[in-house]
Amino acid sequence: MIAEILATGDEIRSGALVDSNSAHIASELEAAGVAVARHLCVGDDLNVLTAALGEIAGRAHAAVVTGGLGPTEDDLTTEAAARAACVSLVLNETALSDVEAFFTSRGLEMGPSNRKQAMLPEGATMIANPVGTAPGFSLEVGDCLFFFVPGVPFEMKRMMADAVLPAIKSRFGKDRETVRVKTLSTFGLPESVTGEKLAGFESAFPGLKLGLRAKFPEIQVKLYGTGRDEAAVGDLLAAAVGWVRERLGDKIFSETGQSMEEAVGDLLRRNGATLAMAESCTGGLIAHKMTNVSGSSDYFLFSAVTYSNEAKMGVLGVSEKTLKQYGAVSEETAREMAVGARQAADATWGIATTGIAGPDGGTPDKPVGTVCIGIAGPDGVKAKRFVLSFPSRRMNKTVFAVTALDGLRRALG
Amino acid sequence: MIAEILATGDEIRSGALVDSNSAHIASELEAAGVAVARHLCVGDDLNVLTAALGEIAGRAHAAVVTGGLGPTEDDLTTEAAARAACVSLVLNETALSDVEAFFTSRGLEMGPSNRKQAMLPEGATMIANPVGTAPGFSLEVGDCLFFFVPGVPFEMKRMMADAVLPAIKSRFGKDRETVRVKTLSTFGLPESVTGEKLAGFESAFPGLKLGLRAKFPEIQVKLYGTGRDEAAVGDLLAAAVGWVRERLGDKIFSETGQSMEEAVGDLLRRNGATLAMAESCTGGLIAHKMTNVSGSSDYFLFSAVTYSNEAKMGVLGVSEKTLKQYGAVSEETAREMAVGARQAADATWGIATTGIAGPDGGTPDKPVGTVCIGIAGPDGVKAKRFVLSFPSRRMNKTVFAVTALDGLRRALG
Structure with a gap:
């Protein structure tokens, strides 16, 4: 069977917005054993939308x-579907x-334009x-x-x-094969080096497919197994995981x-530790x-975001002498910050970061x-010093944060 | 004229990789006055690629x-182009x-597969x-x-x-129109209500196009103007901005x-204030x-992330009596936290959040x-209490954070 994806909207068509939906839908369909042949994107134009739906209907x-x-005037997909x-x-x-x-539960009044969202093509399910107002x-x-x-x-x-996905599985069930994906999350090696360390995978496991996915700053190693015998696919994947584990060792932080x-939150909880x-x-x-993880209040106590030296001294007890002698960005300051945070919150562990995220401030x-x-x-x-420079402030902040958490993971492990 | 974009590759087709190239190309073409009608994506398959190029040639x-x-075997675009x-x-x-x-300058030896990259379709320029080995x-x-x-x-x-872009401009110069986009960022109204407040826009400004873009939790109002007379498009857009401003008022936080x-960082800097x-x-x-903004160290001093009551008392000086009498999630505690943060860092402004991001912990x-x-x-x-419930912990954190910053914006404005 052939499946296609159509992303609509002038924001995507004109490049104001990157279309991440199509990748999500494609990977979910592929994981369900449905091959995706094409993605298409068109703008908010009734005739173009109707034509695109017609083309897809003739192919997929x-x-x-x-x-x-x-609810707004440029939302034309439902009308185009009815025309097609x-x-x-x-x-x-x-x-x-x-x-x-949806509106009542939030104490809001429904506007007249929302009624439009309840108009569906005849015969539609x-x-x-x-989680929103627009039914599909x-x-x-x-x-x-x-x-x-x-x-x-x-x-x-x-x-x-x-x-x-449930509807596709029930409708096209007989045409699908079992697809199983195993994801090993790694941190600390570039994608190219990770790939080189795993050279030979395809000949060792001809029935499986290996994919690397950069999820900055992590590299995910994905193993895909396909076949009609679910147990055999599972056994093959388990052997492949062992093979990968031997080559990447403790760069793998989650399977x-x-x-x-x-991963760090689980380790803290298992150790009865706080941070x-x-x-x-x-x-x-x-x-x-850390606080994006539900239940993190079990182990996360406190973070002091200290941009100014005054806050480093006042809240964390970093000594003025250390700041003067070694500077704010130094192993010595990082050490005193970590100790200060741990003591301020009476926590089992304290971690600290001090550095230069850029783009300015470097020497x-x-x-x-x-x-x-x-x-x-x-x-x-x-304390340890790293130089980890990426093209943007946000990327640097991210790689600094994950490096600190990875250090804690190794200390806990 | 009609332009299209084709992104090729199994990584994108299967969803392993989000296609951000198409958005870049589309926005560059649109900014150059070339309307993009479609994006298409297909995988590494010679017949499919050849067919896709043929379809596009018939439309664009x-x-x-x-x-x-x-250089590798699954790089088939050049061959498909020759066939098309x-x-x-x-x-x-x-x-x-x-x-x-390219290889010599890096002290590397060229592999035989790289010779393939120098084979181009007859008649190609x-x-x-x-910055790489593959010529286009x-x-x-x-x-x-x-x-x-x-x-x-x-x-x-x-x-x-x-x-x-230079080649497109020189070839299609006479067919291009000026495209200008004006973005008004708003916070505090749902997308549907924003749309209703702007009903009548298309008849008031028939030469312009209005688009709403949800960039959670903000709603961006986008005004698109197209025409051959750049000054006239600019005047029309300026009038339209005034029209929108009248209807959305101080829900607009940036133009x-x-x-x-x-926006808040600029206001702080303009006021010579710290936070x-x-x-x-x-x-x-x-x-x-706040610290994603380069230069934020000019006004951002300190944040105390106090999950535990002990940290609220120890670092911020919130009184035990307040916590006992009103609870950690109360206007009283929020008030003492804001005052405590302001005093701890000797800042002009202090803001505080205390609430229930979920999914657990609600009463x-x-x-x-x-x-x-x-x-x-x-x-x-x-201090003020809000109930702003969204389907995930991350979304609640985000809307809480932006609500707090919006409160500071209004206090500063």
Whole structure:
């Protein structure tokens, strides 16, 4: 069977917005054993949209369309779907009451434009949107089963998981093969070196496919197994994981697709330990990452984001002498910051970052990308200097934050 | 004239990689006055590639194709281009010496597979690649002028700027129109309400186009003007901005496409003011956002991310009595946190967040989404409670953070 993806919207067509939805939908479909032949993107133009749907209907067995289901005048996908199927738009009572309930539960009044969202092509099956106002729908056009979902990524993702993938699996079940993916998350090697260390994989495991995916600053090693015998695919993948583990060792921080902060959080919880931190150049990003994990209040106590030297001294007890003698960006300061954070919050562990995220502030001695990381724990404190320069301030902050968490992971492990 | 974009490669087709090239190419073409009608993506398959090029040649006047120019076996774009144009591949001497020079200058030996990269379709014009091994080329197929560039983003960007855009401008100069976009960033109204408030725009400004873009939790109002008379387009846009301003008022926080943290940072700098904050439920996100802005050390001093009550008392001086009597999530605690952060860092302003980001921790009195925001400044302190519940912890953290910054913006304004 052939599946296609259509992303709609002038924002994507004109390049104002990068289309990340199509990649998500494609990888979900591929993981479900459905090959994606094409992605297409067109703007908010009724005739162009209608023509694109017609073309896809003539080529594909299934298609996922994102965007253009909202309440405003430039949301034209539903009307285009009705035209492509030569049917009219009719009020869907379930869709209307869903939209109403969304507003009522938030104490808001529904505007007249939201009623438009409950008008679906005749013959369409509504797809509930539990996290937004725009319901989706599925509709047959020719021999192709279309799924229409909103363009807002989290709404689209939720509806793909809840409704679209189950419907595709039940409709095209007999044509699919089992596809299993195993993800090993690594940190600390460039993508090219990771690839070189895994050279020979394809000949060692001819039945499997290896993919590297840069999820900055992590590199995910993905192993794909396909076949009709689920148990055999599982055994082959387990052997391949062992093979990869031998070659990448402790660069692998998770074998379940966890983020670094989730992996570190699990280690802290398993050790009954708590964490405090002092962030200068990471500017709160480590705390933000840690507190994105639900339940992190079990082990995360405190972060002091100390940009000014005054805050480093006042809140963390860093000595003025150290700051003067070695500078704010130094192993010595990082050590005192880590100790200070640990003591301020009475935590098992304290970690600290001080460095230069750029683009300004670098010197010949301490260029942009320099970061000193301190880790204080029950057995004392240590600090280390790194130079990790990437093309933007945000990337530098991110790689500094993950390097600090990776240091804590190794100290905990 | 009609332009299209074709992104090639199994990584993009299968969703392993998000295609950010198409957005870059589209926005560059649009800025040059060339309307992009479609983006298409297909995988590394010679027949599919050839067919896609043929389709585009039948529809468009110009097209940019990325990817598949490398040395390996799955790099098939050049061969597909030759087939679509019904010509053979011939060795391009300039391309060969460029590839050789690339290797020589790096002290490397050229592999035999790199010779393949110097084979171009007969009649093609080579496009030099100053930053990589794969030369690009332009080629007429039917009435369409194709530009083939590599898929590596920085090579593609360089060749777009150096060669593709100049060639398109000189070839299609007379057909191009000025395109100008004006972006008004708003916060505080749902997309549907924003759209309703702007109903009537199209009839008031028939020459312009209005688009709303949800960039959670902001809504951007985009005004697009197209025409041959640049000054007239500018005047029309200026009038339209005034019209929108009247309807959205102080929900607009930027008219230059700034993020909330950039807008607040500018206000702080203009006022010669500094900022400290105390974050509970936002977990460092406000500090992370503020410190993403280069130069933020001019006004950002300190954030205390205090998850535990001990840290709220010890670092911020929140009284135990307040925590016991009103609870950690209360206007009273938010007020004391804001004052404490301001005093700890000797800042002009202190802001504080305490709330329940979820998914757990909600109560009937204080459901998930409850947040109390405190703002302390030269004229005293105030606090306000909001209930802003979204489907995920991250979204709640984000909307809490932007609500706090929006409160500071209004206090500063």
